[in-house]
Each structure stands twice: as structure tokens, then as C-alpha cells.
């Protein structure tokens with residue numbers, strides 16, 4: 001029984017973040033309501049400009065969510081039936097379902113055992129004459145190996161879309177993720193490192209023509225009312241979400257630094273724990289710790305142990321993408337993707353969020369250090 005509320009540590013605490021910026025958020029929301037700027041409008045335009053500047057790209061096209069962002073980037077790049085697109089075997093389903101949605105065929109690639117991101121060493125085996133592009137995912141906030149991926153892509157004439165949904169402000173050699181590929185996509189789902197209070201997303205790019213095609217497609221095929229140069233979809237960011245994101249964006253850098261400090265404290269506190277594998281960071285990159293994912297061969301018992309002590313945990317993700325029921329037709333076997341399969345089997349995310357206190361972190365560390373996998377759970 002948990003009777004001490006201070007001992008409860010959730011996976012995330014969106015309300016704590018709201019309270020930390022409450023007066024600014026409330027004022028921003030009121031202003032949108034007062035001006036009825038519900039769809040697009042000045043806050044949306046201001047956010048697009050500010051976010052492009054923050055990432056370091058020339059263009060930002062806001063949209064309804066991070067899944068649409070990936071789909072629209074592929075449409076903008078001219079993906080067509082028969083094309084093949086390579087995605088990592090471990091990600092959230094948005095990365096692969098949008099390939100099918102765009103009319104192409106999804107090809108899965110195993111992940112690297114340190115970064116848990118697309119392993120470029122497998123790319124040459126997967127590329128065929130039908131391959132048109134690669135969608136690396138900066139999973140859990142750890143950058144994929146963009147220099148190696150871009151090198152293969154350039155040699156084989158492929159485009160690259162970076163899925164940055166979990167990696168706002170992550171860097172490789174001082175350069176932000178989202179600036180390497182032809183386009184990059186972001187999600188502002190409430191639980192993401194930069195989160196709205198509803199669904200929201202964006203595509204960023206340095207390619208003016210591509211940015212224009214994507215913006216047009218997102219807005220019924222035209223940038224001016226009444227103009228429909230092509231048939232598009234309706235995927236717009238609404239004014240309330242943009243106003244909220246404009247309040248939060250200046251806090252993203254300190255919030256990210258806090259996640260990094262918490263991850264460092266976890267690493268220090270858990271490094272001696274021989275029943276666990278703690279996450280590692282590749283040389284020369286800055287990870288932003290959307291999730292802190294341990295591996296344990298006794299995961300089910302560890303989950304129960306954490307739960308009995310009031311500590312949240314999650315499986316991100318319980319199955320590698322090729323083994324989801326929707327891909328049963330591909331008939332993949334675990335040995336096709338050994339690293340992704342192992343991560344799906346052993347991975348366990350423990351609480352990490354910018355508002356997490358030192359006491360909460362210490363509590364999680366103490367509870368994990370008190371875990372004995374040989375005890376009956």
C-alpha cells in the first residue's frame with residue numbers, strides 16, 4: 001500500500017508542466033478565444049517562424065500531428081506505388097504506417113545496439129532498384145547516425161526524412177537533428193519533449209520547393225483561399241495549440257537540460273546495477289532523453305516491483321514493428337531483427353520529465369536498487 005503521495009512517481013506529469021507556465025498559457029489561450037483565431041492565424045505563423053529558427057531550417061510547415069507530417073513529407077517528395085521506403089524495425093507505428101499510406105512499400109531495417117536507431121550497416125543489403133528513401137528515427141531522443149545514413153543516401157540517390165518526434169533539440173556534432181535530411185518531421189503530442197494541449201505537428205526543410213508542395217498539400221492543395229492547384233488534405237495546426245507552443249518553446253532548452261541532468265543522475269545511480277543494462281549514448285552526440293529505457297531480462301518482475309512501490313514504467317514498444325499484426329503478411333522472424341526484437345522483449349522506460357524532482361529521481365533509483373530478480377514476484 002502506498003500511503004505517501006511523495007513516493008508516487010508517474011511516467012510524466014503534464015499538470016506540473018502546466019502549473020510551471022500557467023499564467024502565460026492561460027493568457028495565450030484567452031487571446032486566441034478573444035480574437036477567434038482558431039485555425040492558422042498569427043500564432044501559427046509566429047510558431048512556424050520561431051520553430052524553424054530554433055531548429056535551424058529555412059522552412060517550417062505546421063500541421064495537425066506528427067503522423068501527418070511524415071505522410072505529407074513523402075507526398076511532397078513524390079512517393080508513388082511500387083516505391084520502397086526503409087524504416088527502422090523499432091519505432092512508433094507512425095513511421096511505417098505512413099509509408100503504406102503514401103502508397104509505397106515498407107522495408108524494415110534492424111537497429112544499432114547502442115543508439116537503438118536505424119543501423120546504417122544494414123542499408124546496402126536492403127536497397128533495391130525500387131528504393132526511394134530512408135526514414136531514420138531519433139528514437140527515445142537519441143540521434144540516429146545521420147552522417148553515415150546521409151552518405152549511403154547520397155551514394156544511392158535516395159531521399160531522407162528524419163522522424164524527430166522524440167528528439168527536439170538533439171544534436172550530432174553540434175548540429176541539430178532535423179537539418180540533415182531533405183525534410184524532418186516533429187510531433188507536439190502532449191507527452192513529447194515539446195508538447196501542445198492536443199495534437200499538433202510540423203515538417204521542417206531547407207528546400208523551398210518541397211516546403212511549398214507540402215504546405216499546399218496540407219491546406220487542400222492551395223496556399224490562398226479558393227486556389228486548389230492540386231487535391232490535398234486538411235492538416236492544419238489550430239490557433240490554440242500554436243499559442244500554447246509559442247509559450248512553451250522558449251522553455252524547451254532548459255527543459256531539455258533538465259532531462260539530460262536527470263539521465264546523468266540515473267546513469268550514475270544505476271551504473272553498478274548488474275541486473276540491468278542502462279542506456280548508452282554514441283560518441284559526439286547530444287541525446288534529449290524523451291524516454292530513459294533500461295533493459296532487463298527480468299522485465300515483468302521489475303515492472304511489478306516498480307508498480308508495487310508507486311513508480312510508473314512503460315514498454316516502448318512492446319513489439320518491434322515487423323511483428324505487429326498489421327505486418328503479419330511480411331512473415332518476418334525475430335532473427336531477422338535481433339536487436340529490435342531483444343529491445344521489445346527487455347526494454348523498460350522509467351520516469352523522466354523536466355519537472356521531475358531530485359527526490360523523485362532518487363526514489364526511483366532506490367527502488368530499482370532494491371530489486372532482486374531472484375525473489376518471487
Ligand SMILES: *Cc1c(COP(=O)(O)O)cnc(C)c1O
Nearest residue numbers: 065066067092094165187188189
Ligand atoms: C509520437 C510519434 C510520431 C507521431 O506523432 P503524432 O503527433 O502522435 O501523430 C511519429 N513518430 C514517432 C517516433 C513518435 O514517437
